[in-house]
Amino acid sequence: MLKVEEQQPVEFSSALIAKCDEISSRYPQGKQKSALLPILHEVQAELGWLSSNAMDKVAAYLKIEPIEVYEVASFYSMYFLQPKGKYVLEVCRTGPCCLVGAEKLMEHMEQTLGVKEGEVTADGLFSWRGVECLAACGYGPVLQIGPEYTFYENLDNQKVDTLIEELRKK
């Protein structure tokens, strides 16, 4: 399963390490493992996804076993253990959003981007996937884009097309 790129060494920037230090200071002495989830978010925001090398580095930083990082990273849905597009369009696919057209929106997205759920477009820019309830049921259909998790509400096909065009131009 391990791809070649995963074997490449990973460096954390000094800004990232400073951020990790700040996060670790939020917990009582000896409870620094609490910093794991927020640190994984920071690492993912910098590197795009969590390779095993990146996770090993986090383990070393927090002085915990690598398995303690793997088991957490694989449990939570927000961590990417495979490379992904620069922009991941995550569409809510749970009940209330489906009542107002989320399923049709996902079909449209598949056609527009030309890739199936979870795949990356040839230019490396986009992936899309359905995710479970994003707690914005009154404004559906909705989608979010990491790492800042910017939110787009009350979507239709046209709005999604415009959004994709804007991201492409960035």
Added chain:
Amino acid sequence: MARKLLLEHINVPGINTLDVYRQKGGYRAVEKALKTLTPDEVVEEVKKSGLRGRGGAGFPTGMKWSFLAKPEGVARYLVCNADESEPGTFKDRYLMTHIPHALIEGMIVSSYALGAKTSYIYVRGEMMPQIRILERAIAEAKAAGFLGKNILGSGYDLELYVQPGGGAYICGEETALLESLEGKRGNPRIKPPFPAIAGLYGCPTVVNNVESIAAVVPIINDGGDEYMKIGIGRSTGTKLISASGNLVRPGVYEIELGLPVEEFIYSDEYCGGIANGKRLKATVAGGSSVPVLPANLTLKLANGEPRLMSYESLSEGGFATGTMLGSGGFIAFDEDQCIVRNTWNFSRFYHHESCGQCSPCREGTGWMEKVLHRLEHGHGKMSDIDLLVDVSKKIEGNTICPLGDAAAWPVASAIRHFRDEFEWHVKEPIKSLQGNYGIANYAVPIAKAEVKQEN
């Protein structure tokens, strides 16, 4: 107009900033509590108010606080549950986005009442924008002397931090949330011990929902007795309702508990009726985990009286004819919606979100999703319907945490009230793929004489 306690100033420009929030009376509760009340007196006010947990379970907040163990020399924690993930619920996101200081103020007063020196707000990871908003609000409050050392000269110290989750519904369960906050997988703990005895880092801990904590502010400002006067019976105060689905005006509304359901759905002050001139077929009144009800039982009790938005009235009749207020996630389905499809959708959600710790839930949610999938896609058998009921019964009550129940109830209730629609999917697979069953008799008003006794 109904009284608003939480959202009164929601439309004031700049209410997300400390200055405007204070101009509108913000942080009075902190001053009052820290300068004039003892921690026990704050707990007493909350007890008097009758406030019940707004996250879904409805357990009295003051009582939960009074269970907190206070051994000498051991830290105590308050953790705010902002992991809002229940399908249909989006009130906490709304509150944190627009009035973050209401939550910060509530956290300060509540932490003071419980004797917590460090408190955490656990926000679901997808709400990164809200996390930034809260962090900014905390920095403002700290600069103004409402957080940190010796707050307002009272000698009370408090540090408040925001913790992002990782995208797991299960972390809304309080012990799973604590595991996650400790940097682990979100597996719920076996209880007892309850968090009040051994919670975060094994220390006594209280976990409260965002809305419960925000409600402490008006309770301290106006007194528990005043708060108790709002609402009906044991459903005191106001409640944020997240309205979604096929409504003219979906959104977050603050209601006084006891409002008739019919008024909530149809009046222009609230949802404004069903969108596109359609008729109401069914509702889920309290977030996806509570039983689904047909339109007639949503609006009226089995005895023909109007149903109210309150803990008691919504659960009137038990699961035979009632449902639950839950987290206040009100989802409306119009006549074109398919109950089988929606039940399948919810089942997929619970299967996806099961932590996998207990086999009835891990396996059962998968089976329910699979069987509902084939019913929805025209491959179902008549025996599948009873099979679903059977599986749901084997999950319910047999798991460490309530996710199992939450997965079982929507399925069991859909079959209880909409069995003919499920049967139609089996009898007419082609038609069910092309069209939908429609509203049938689900909206026919219930006459008192026609009430059937459920066994």
